[in-house]
Amino acid sequence: MELRPLNVSNTNDKYKTYELFIGPNHPGISGNFSYVLDMEGHKVANVTPDPGLLHRGFEKLMERRLWTQNLALIPRICVPEPDVNEVAYCMGVEHLAGIEIPKHAQYIRVIVLEMARIAAFLFSFAGLGGSTGLYTAPNWSIGDRDYILDLFEWLTGGRVYHIYQYPGGVKKDIPDGWLDKLLELLDYLESRLPEYDNLIFRNPILQKRTKGVGYLPAEKAIKNGITGPNLRASGIKWDIRKAQPYLVYDELNFDIPITGEGDAFARTLQRRLELEESIKILRQCANQIPDGPYKVKIPNPFQFRVPAGSYYSKVESSKGEFGYYIVSDGDVKPYRVYVRGPSYSVGLYYANEIMRGMRIEDVPVWIHTMDICPPDFDR
Amino acid sequence: MVNFKKNSLAPISALKYLFKKPHTVRYPKEDLNVFYLKGVSPRYRGLHTNDLSKCIGCGSCAKVCPANAIMMVESKDVKPANKFAKTVRPVIDYGRCCFCGQCVDVCPTRSLQMSREYIHSFHPKLSTSSEKEPETVVEDFIWRPDQTHADNPGYVRT
Numbered sequence: 001m002e003l004r005p006l007n008v009s010n011t012n013d014k015y016k017t018y019e020l021f022i023g024p025n026h027p028g029i030s031g032n033f034s035y036v037l038d039m040e041g042h043k044v045a046n047v048t049p050d051p052g053l054l055h056r057g058f059e060k061l062m063e064r065r066l067w068t069q070n071l072a073l074i075p076r077i078c079v080p081e082p083d084v085n086e087v088a089y090c091m092g093v094e095h096l097a098g099i100e101i102p103k104h105a106q107y108i109r110v111i112v113l114e115m116a117r118i119a120a121f122l123f124s125f126a127g128l129g130g131s132t133g134l135y136t137a138p139n140w141s142i143g144d145r146d147y148i149l150d151l152f153e154w155l156t157g158g159r160v161y162h163i164y165q166y167p168g169g170v171k172k173d174i175p176d177g178w179l180d181k182l183l184e185l186l187d188y189l190e191s192r193l194p195e196y197d198n199l200i201f202r203n204p205i206l207q208k209r210t211k212g213v214g215y216l217p218a219e220k221a222i223k224n225g226i227t228g229p230n231l232r233a234s235g236i237k238w239d240i241r242k243a244q245p246y247l248v249y250d251e252l253n254f255d256i257p258i259t260g261e262g263d264a265f266a267r268t269l270q271r272r273l274e275l276e277e278s279i280k281i282l283r284q285c286a287n288q289i290p291d292g293p294y295k296v297k298i299p300n301p302f303q304f305r306v307p308a309g310s311y312y313s314k315v316e317s318s319k320g321e322f323g324y325y326i327v328s329d330g331d332v333k334p335y336r337v338y339v340r341g342p343s344y345s346v347g348l349y350y351a352n353e354i355m356r357g358m359r360i361e362d363v364p365v366w367i368h369t370m371d372i373c374p375p376d377f378d379r
Numbered sequence: 380m381v382n383f384k385k386n387s388l389a390p391i392s393a394l395k396y397l398f399k400k401p402h403t404v405r406y407p408k409e410d411l412n413v414f415y416l417k418g419v420s421p422r423y424r425g426l427h428t429n430d431l432s433k434c435i436g437c438g439s440c441a442k443v444c445p446a447n448a449i450m451m452v453e454s455k456d457v458k459p460a461n462k463f464a465k466t467v468r469p470v471i472d473y474g475r476c477c478f479c480g481q482c483v484d485v486c487p488t489r490s491l492q493m494s495r496e497y498i499h500s501f502h503p504k505l506s507t508s509s510e511k512e513p514e515t516v517v518e519d520f521i522w523r524p525d526q527t528h529a530d531n532p533g534y535v536r537t
């Protein structure tokens with residue numbers, strides 16, 4: 001075989017264009033999902049999202065189960081942050097059934113939602129660290145996330161899938177001493193934030209790798225239905241917690257930080273700043289949670305009929321608007337449940353547009369800073 | 380507002396964590412120490428326990444189970460609690476159970492509970508022939524809960 005002289009570049013046409021399969025168990029992707037990339041050298045020429053491996057047919061399964069049985073199923077729609085599913089679904093069912101839940105239960109729901117949000121943000125820092133080669137970040141954030149899971153385990157009995165919400169309130173009351181532990185944990189997390197800043201956000205290498213990557217202009221974000229921190233990082237102040245408050249968010253005092261640059265770095269920074277706000281919300285909840293019942297009684301699951309009607313209930317998750325469109329025909333089972341996952345518009349549609357022309361090493365950075373969670377669109 | 384200026388020296392401060400205790404617990408030697416009980420949480424949803432003398436065999440647990448993991452099986456060794464009670468008892472397939480706790484929530488006699496016992500992995504003996512293996516798996520994963528773990532209650536109906 002004749003060796004190529006060192007000063008002649010490789011002009012072998014075989015590698016000019018090629019197909020690159022990223023996923024489903026690839027460390028650069030955030031779930032059992034894959035993209036087929038048509039590459040031209042270093043640049044992505046075309047993308048085909050390839051869903052299906054995670055498809056479990058949730059929406060159809062829900063039509064065959066009782067209203068309350070579904071609560072064991074739906075947390076699985078978003079793995080890093082399962083509680084938004086339970087809360088959105090319960091809120092929808094309660095609206096249709098005309099159930100008003102007690103203040104105490106509403107506060108518990110807000111606490112659960114905000115803890116889940118912090119856990120999901122920590123998870124996304126881990127993803128970013130993994131995709132940029134900063135492996136200390138996943139070690140730290142997954143470790144700190146576990147302290148949140150400990151509290152979840154104490155409150156609900158499960159670490160990841162809590163199955164804790166129930167139409168009419170929550171399944172169990174807060175145990176003694178739990179709120180003190182929560183406040184302790186919040187102090188700890190807050191003391192860790194400067195360390196995170198030093199390690200991740202002030203790190204010149206990470207800034208270089210993320211600044212200017214995957215720029216998302218505000219009008220494109222709106223056109224594609226992108227919500228949550230990704231939209232806010234593009235400079236639009238829209239948060240369902242403020243715009244259309246649900247539960248007790250209108251009684252709490254918090255800000256919506258805006259970064260506004262719209263690139264990968266702004267999106268991570270947005271999550272970092274929102275994490276601080278979530279800590280603030282949790283502190284207020286822990287201090288002003290009123291006493292009272294944690295649920296109202298509903299009929300037993302076999303007789304629990306929800307009056308006919310339809311309702312779209314939505315919750316601000318760590319990834320954006322998480323919605324449940326619930327149709328009931330007055331039976332013991334739902335007639336139709338449609339799930340609006342926040343990653344749907346990003347991971348399936350906008351990916352086609354933005355990934356074209358992106359460099360190959362920026363693809364995982366883009367996926368993780370967009371916090372794409374495949375289970376919620378490939379459901 | 381916090382300062383997010385680039386600083387090449389900032390990440391180096393993470394080095395001090397080399398000298399701190401790790402997050403992880405070395406499991407068989409140590410156990411979690413976060414709750415007032417050692418080990419998993421006091422409300423943990425683990426393997427089931429069933430007070431076979433209290434259970435009336437109504438089958439609500441089997442009907443509500445979203446994973447269809449419970450089968451009602453005629454049991455010769457139990458006495459019906461009253462004249463309406465039946466002698467069938469729930470048998471749980473742990474290959475299907477998702478530990479949601481709905482069977483516990485629905486049990487009218489509160490006999491069915493969940494314990495803090497969580498180890499249910501096993502491997503058949505190496506001498507087991509491959510034809511026998513499915514049987515041993517079935518034996519280990521499908522069984523009738525009784526009072527074995529009753530001294531370690533976890534998720535119970537309130």
Ligand code: SF4
Nearest residue numbers: 434435437438440486
């Ligand atoms: S365990 Fe409870 S729900 Fe199940 S058959 Fe016995 S009494 Fe009924």
Ligand code: SF4
Nearest residue numbers: 444476477479480482
């Ligand atoms: S815990 Fe849930 S899945 Fe398991 S047997 Fe009970 S109802 Fe079925």
